């Protein structure tokens with residue numbers, strides 16, 4: 001199935017709403033925090049589209065520009081580079097974001113994202129950049145080309161939110177193995193696809209995890225959220241988030257989790273989330289206890305840094321805090337000060353800490 005821009009921009013689909021809620025929400029804390037570096041922050045929408053859908057709903061370029069405009073009043077300095085390669089879409093985009101172009105918030109660029117990357121990298125040298133990469137399918141995601149972004153920008157507060165369309169990957173893998181090889185940076189995925197003992201869901205999970213591993217060379221933290229079809233259990237695509245800052249992951253963990261659970265449970269009487277993805281606090285408790293056992297002593301922040309990327313989105317940060325306090329109260333674990341409400345850096349252990357007088 002080839003998606004035509006004309007069809008796509010008629011009205012916003014349920015999965016696009018989910019994606020935009022994540023983008024729009026996240027940019028506020030990201031821009032606010034990163035602007036403390038006292039540098040211009042750049043948001044690059046690599047596959048911008050028209051800006052507005054026929055039904056009047058806002059696309060990513062408007063969501064980005066509106067957020068920047070709001071934050072400018074609070075002293076945040078940021079701009080948006082909006083790339084679009086389809087002439088008709090670009091012309092519409094220009095019209096729809098004129099107000100933001102006039103106020104020097106938006107800089108629309110006509111052309112292919114991949115072709116424009118070297119210029120964008122040059123123009124944003126030394127600045128923190130947030131890349132939003134939302135193409136149709138996987139054609140424009142050749143990994144070597146993305147790596148140019150990752151390599152250049154890994155020194156700065158740069159983050160990436162990327163739409164990885166697994167279904168498109170499956171289709172392309174059948175008909176264009178050469179292109180798929182470039183997108184996946186190798187042919188490692190073929191073994192998984194061929195493996196008859198794996199279900200389709202298992203294949204999807206394994207390939208997604210291994211695909212995310214490609215990013216680990218450049219980013220410290222990775223998380224992803226399935227973006228769903230309304231009323232279906234299948235992911236339309238996966239929104240992958242890559243950052244080198246734990247604060248970014250922490251925020252996305254909470255937000256993606258909320259959006260995911262909300263999307264799944266809205267209008268349903270029972271928890272429709274697949275069992276393997278449910279917020280089962282017993283499992284989190286076990287993982288935390290195992291980790292404390294492994295480390296001997298460890299602090300809360302360290303626990304979150306290890307478990308949150310692994311169980312991304314499944315638990316809110318408040319779950320970690322409440323659970324650790326509960327375990328201290330139940331004397332299953334102990335804090336250095338003996339208090340159950342502890343800060344992120346206080347050590348905890350499975351055994352009591354010696355009192356000052358006993359040391």
Ligand SMILES: C[S@@+](CC[C@H](N)C(=O)[O-])C[C@H]1O[C@@H](n2cnc3c(N)ncnc32)[C@H](O)[C@@H]1O
Pocket residue numbers: 005008046047048049050051058059060061083084085086089111112113114134135136140
């Ligand atoms: C999924 S849509 C983007 C939707 C947009 N993020 C939104 O929220 O409204 C993908 C867009 O990328 C454009 N496009 C396709 N290939 C491109 C390329 N190589 N470089 C830049 N834009 C491209 C398409 O014309 C289309 O408008």
